[in-house]
Amino acid sequence: MKKFYLTTAIDYANDVIHVGHAYQKVVADIFARYHQLLGREVFFLTGSDEHGGKVEEAARQAGQDTAGFVDRVVAGNKEQLAALNINFNRYIRTTDQDHVRQVKNFYLRVKKNGDIYRAKFSGFYCSGCEEYKTASELVGGCCPHHPNLPIRQLAEENYFFAWSKYREFLVNHIKAHPDFIKPKSRAKEMLSFLDQGLNDISISRQSVSWGIPVPDDPAQTLYVWFDALINYVTGAPEGFWPANLHLLGKDNTRWHALLWPAMLKSAGLPLPKTIYAHGFLTLNGQKISKSLGNIIRPSQLAKEFGVDGARYLLASAKTLGGDGDISWAKMKEKYNADLANGLGNLVSRLAKLCQLSEAEFGLSCPDNKIASRGDFSRLMANYQLLSALSSIWDQLRLIDQELNQCQPWKMTSKKKQAQVLSCLVNQLLVVAVRLSPFLPQTAKIIKRTFLAKKIIPPKPLFARI
Numbered sequence: 001m002k003k004f005y006l007t008t009a010i011d012y013a014n015d016v017i018h019v020g021h022a023y024q025k026v027v028a029d030i031f032a033r034y035h036q037l038l039g040r041e042v043f044f045l046t047g048s049d050e051h052g053g054k055v056e057e058a059a060r061q062a063g064q065d066t067a068g069f070v071d072r073v074v075a076g077n078k079e080q081l082a083a084l085n086i087n088f089n090r091y092i093r094t095t096d097q098d099h100v101r102q103v104k105n106f107y108l109r110v111k112k113n114g115d116i117y118r119a120k121f122s123g124f125y126c127s128g129c130e131e132y133k134t135a136s137e138l139v140g141g142c143c144p145h146h147p148n149l150p151i152r153q154l155a156e157e158n159y160f161f162a163w164s165k166y167r168e169f170l171v172n173h174i175k176a177h178p179d180f181i182k183p184k185s186r187a188k189e190m191l192s193f194l195d196q197g198l199n200d201i202s203i204s205r206q207s208v209s210w211g212i213p214v215p216d217d218p219a220q221t222l223y224v225w226f227d228a229l230i231n232y233v234t235g236a237p238e239g240f241w242p243a244n245l246h247l248l249g250k251d252n253t254r255w256h257a258l259l260w261p262a263m264l265k266s267a268g269l270p271l272p273k274t275i276y277a278h279g280f281l282t283l284n285g286q287k288i289s290k291s292l293g294n295i296i297r298p299s300q301l302a303k304e305f306g307v308d309g310a311r312y313l314l315a316s317a318k319t320l321g322g323d324g325d326i327s328w329a330k331m332k333e334k335y336n337a338d339l340a341n342g343l344g345n346l347v348s349r350l351a352k353l354c355q356l357s358e359a360e361f362g363l364s365c366p367d368n369k370i371a372s373r374g375d376f377s378r379l380m381a382n383y384q385l386l387s388a389l390s391s392i393w394d395q396l397r398l399i400d401q402e403l404n405q406c407q408p409w410k411m412t413s414k415k416k417q418a419q420v421l422s423c424l425v426n427q428l429l430v431v432a433v434r435l436s437p438f439l440p441q442t443a444k445i446i447k448r449t450f451l452a453k454k455i456i457p458p459k460p461l462f463a464r465i
């Protein structure tokens with residue numbers, strides 16, 4: 001069976017995930033279920049990035065020990081993922097013992113290849129970004145993303161990864177593999193970044209104690225990014241590496257598209273097939289963040305709109321590559337229009353007509369392979385998730401129109417009526433198959449309802465709000 005391995009970014013364990021993070025998990029879950037539908041053996045990895053000064057600081061502020069703090073964040077994350085029916089195969093934690101072993105091994109392989117050296121380093125460090133800033137990146141002496149955090153000037157002896165050695169390799173790889181970085185605009189961005197040259201990068205810290213010790217110098221810990229990226233290899237079951245898809249936010253493109261491939265090349269491992277950097281969701285035009293106090297948890301969304309309703313609203317909020325904005329008012333409007341009045345109403349109406357016809361149906365479910373045909377599958381293969389979802393709603397509208405035109409309720413011939421209804425139900429069952437990666441529970445109810453001999457309307461799928 002063809003394997004498909006996909007990963008999400010692993011989130012910093014300094015707080016429980018919100019809808020911004022959940023957008024990515026829903027998208028990954030949709031792709032995982034879609035490839036399953038196509039008959040592939042899928043492995044879906046998600047998890048948390050638990051080391052580094054930022055997490056240590058969050059625990060200190062909460063007045064908790066770091067290990068206990070991250071355990072609680074992870075428990076919270078798992079609850080949030082369950083609220084959206086995210087069906088991952090493993091939740092990896094960078095504190096997992098197999099990961100710690102993998103990182104140490106990986107480091108030694110890179111070192112053996114001559115790509116790690118010790119050198120003096122000094123720079124402006126932002127603990128919010130967990131990275132060094134150049135003087136020109138600072139705004140008024142502060143990190144532009146974390147104006148409230150103090151910038152520390154650090155000078156220490158660190159271990160460096162010979163990133164610069166891989167500049168040409170990266171340029172060639174990106175040019176030769178058009179599917180490597182998606183969307184295309186991000187690949188262009190990476191190539192222009194590489195045009196300016198590539199500096200080696202410090203991959204250890206003396207000042208951070210909450211981390212994986214450098215194998216041959218335990219006085220230092222490994223830089224969180226060097227540690228975190230390796231989770232994708234740790235989490236891959238036998239035979240699943242290289243990953244087919246790394247899904248991540250666009251702010252992490254450079255690490256995934258330039259650092260990670262160089263690390264893999266150095267360690268002698270194959271590179272992932274596709275790195276997809278998606279855009280961000282804002283709420284009422286604002287960044288969703290703890291400091292702005294506008295966080296919505298996935299469970300709040302599911303409570304308001306149901307599990308599938310919440311999945312639909314997130315997946316349809318924007319194109320995958322671009323940015324988009326959500327608000328409670330807009331979500332409510334879309335929920336009522338597309339789900340309650342659209343899909344939900346069509347299902348009840350058609351089921352009611354089938355019931356009134358008193359016919360016996362006993363239809364069979366279309367083959368899952370129907371999802372691999374036509375425009376729908378082309379859109380899914382091109383990561384045009386929003387258009388794929390719209391194409392499903394186009395089909396629903398067509399069924400609705402046909403129902404209104406044929407007016408089966410006026411038919412005097414019972415036989416003709418049953419024929420027309422069967423034809424419409426068959427079309428709806430095709431929709432249910434294609435819908436199943438997006439709205440798994442809803443698709444299941446539609447199939448159960450219309451595959452019965454005696455069709456009886458289900459409870460309303462989406463109550464109006």
Ligand SMILES: [Zn+2]
Nearest residue numbers: 126129143146
């Ligand atoms: Zn910062």
